[in-house]
Amino acid sequence: MELAKAYDPKSAEEDHYQRWEKSGFFTPEVNQNPAAPTFSIVIPPPNVTGSLHMGHALQHTLMDVLARWKRMQGYRTLWLPGTDHAGISVQRKVVEQLKKEEHKKPTDIGREEFVRRAWAWKEEYGNTITEQMRREGASVDWSRHRFTMDESLSLAVRNVFCTLHEEGSIYRGLRIVNWCPKDKTVLSDLEVKDEVKKGGQLTYLKYPVIGAGRTITVATTRPETMLGDTAVAVNPSDDRYKDLIGKMIALPLTDREIPIVGDEYVDAEFGTGAVKVTPAHDPNDYQIGQRHDLPHLLVMNDDATMNANAGADFEGLDRFAAREKVVERFEELGLLEKVDEYEVTLPICERCKTVVEPILSEQWFVKMDEMREMALDLMKSEGVPHFSPRIPHEKVYTAWLENLKDWTISRQLWWGHQIPAWYDEKGNVFVACTAEEAYEKAGTRSLTQDPDVLDTWFSSGLWAFSTFGWTGERNADTPVRSFAQGADKSVRVPLSDLDNFLPTDVLVTGRDIIFLWVSRMIMLTRKFTGKKAFEDVVITGTVLGKDGKPMSKSRNNGVDPIEMFDKFGVDATRIYLASIATGADIKWNDIGVETYRNFANKIWNATRFCLMYSETSDFDWATATEDERKLYRKEKGGLTLADRWIDSRAAKTAHALNRALETYQFHEAVSLVYHFFWDDFCDWYIELKKDEITEGNILATTHIFWVLDMALRMLHPFMPYLTEELWLKLPGSSNELHHEAYINAEASIMLAGFPVGNPKWFDDIAEKEMEAVIDAIKKVRNIRAEMNISTAVSFTVHIAAHSYYQKVFVENEAQILKLAKAESLVISDELDVPKASAKAVTDNASIAIPLEGLIDFDKECERLLNQITKLTDEKTRLDGQLSNVNFLERAPAEKVDALRERSVELEHQIQTLKNNLEALS
């Protein structure tokens, strides 16, 4: 079979995905084993507004590696894809579109039309990311794709809301909330970020105290809020002010009189020791207001302009303009004490970067107490979820839960799940799953639904179970898609996806949404299904730009995954991403991907070499069991050392690979397959077997295909396209090689069994013998290189060794001659060579090459001295330890023995080298 000289990822990427998808390989139904265990992952649903970035690519790669690995192991595997309706983001897109195309505001077209357009926007642009996921090779079950506003998911949302409300866990209340004046909606604490702003100011305002003939000074970073002050608070034990408690202040710029109150909250040491109290615009002031029964005076509109309460002079002014004007007026009145430079951290809207205004507002909240305890208990009693990496996430997650406050769930948007609460004309609330129910409850049809929608995270918090058909309906028929698991294969009990796939096995996501999403999904899943959402959570690190900073549009340091796919191939990009240590941040570098692009090419060419000599064997290597193969080889003359060695290496690699993936050590897994394939298989095995193979030795080709097949299977989860492309070309690849669960499906490596790495194939003797051969070859190569001997010059290699290894060298003479480019081999007990020879020692042998006329004596001295120095340094270190009584007494005996043996061995080698050196002079 002829293969191109270099691997071209494009064609493989185009061919296979469609076929996999069309053949239903991504669905759990492809698994025909009724007793198969299940494996499930739900995708963190990307925003419909999003397009693929490197963080997605990383997470998707890890999820796909797990899904493909488990699928090959015979698990009934489901990786469920979907998208999130992304309330604010979509709303903003539609608003922009409306403005640009029609110069209209949302209120011009009304809610119904706006929502219709949002859906249209979603239909048109919302599947960018799902298309990109196909390119990634993501083995997701598209037939189970979910959207957070799908009918059944929306039903789940309403039912959860109603249940929580019935229990009293959801309530409506007046609170200080984070208000974004640009998006004109409330935000949860988690959607507010801090931004340190230099050049901020702390303004000191003097308030005249009535009847005291003095003023009291308060400091503020938001002078405009003084228009809403309803008190000044001082610490009751503060001698400077305690006489003033109870007195009234004539609040400047207003005609209001406000009291001075004593409150322990006030820190006498900080600022002036007196605090202006604005209960409607500050959470702490609100608390003080509650304690002293102060009125709340809201002085701003929802766009952060001042309202009528601020007075005629200020009404309509933006908050920042009002701020300046307040300061000016105080100065005019002589009541401005001073303005200090002050570094302030401003709360900003995570999405639009507008300064968030704390404002008193009526919103819906979820009490988190019960669910918090559930989640904490799960962690405490079962250690669930198990985070990878555990440090620091387990602790951070637990600490966050312990301090969890009520969750603000209403949002002043039109796009999303409208809150299922209706009001009558008197303002009575009726919470119900449908309008009809609400009418029934209210006994009237003249109700108005709450205009707000729910926080996007409310619906995504149900993702782990709402995606499997859970709607919260009593007596509802949950859709039955999959068939049963169970010990008795004859009994096929139909089970719903919910039964089959919840709890999911693992969640793979970024650390930025542990609180926003992961924690809420854990709590809501536990509460509403009684099950765990997932056992394990893999937290990926951040892929940073080349400058070491997080990728962002403003920094223009982003790297587009699609560009990388085009440049290096999907497989190379995937395996590079998987090679990043779990949870570690990494600076992006193209060279890393290039390494794996080269690796892909190496795999391609190794396979190409094998296929050049793929004579049909009289033995069906492909479908034979490992035992049958061994038996066959034995009958036909047995396995060579190289065969036994590569079998052992392959088994050990597969074994370690499975252990690494079980513990989510993806980078370790990559390292294992990379070095097995390149170092063991290509650099040594192929080279050792080359003659046999090119000569058409059927035993040799049979065995090499067996190893290659195993290597490709191990690589498949990381490099799906390349491995499929090559595997299908292997002689004998067919669905007979599939895992037994997929025996009827069309041939594909993605359904082949994943190598187990049975320890019974570990062969330490073969590895030790092979190493002796490899060491000898390396020493000869070293001599050739350091003596500058052209490969055109051939020479005789003398090897002295114990009889055991003499036998090994004799049996592998052909290989040694070929790889060391030597002409002949002399194997003996003792070296017997002329003075003009270059020499070296290995752990098992002494090596000499007579080089009459070619040897550079100075150089040879240097070589020998170098070797002696290295070994002597090591021996000195060992002997130091061995002469330490404490070491001998306290270190484990086996350690001491090992060191003793090594020391003796080193002494022997050093002595040999010294003799060699003497012989030179």
Next chain:
RNA sequence: GCCGUCUUAGCUCAGUGGUAGAGCACUCGCUUCACACGCGAUAGGUCACAAGUUCAAAUCUUGUAGACGGCACCA
């Protein structure tokens, strides 16, 4: 303020009580019939610094310096 992470070869990063590793770059040599996206051979590190625990520390503890993250507060 509280909690936490990182600092290892020129670069990007693994490792984690018992002789320092990879990829790339560098040096030398190879157009060897799978692959120059390659092959072979070298070189390169007192594992940030200091003290401690230990027979043994890059690995554990404490502190210092630098880089960074989360949470809280911010009159």
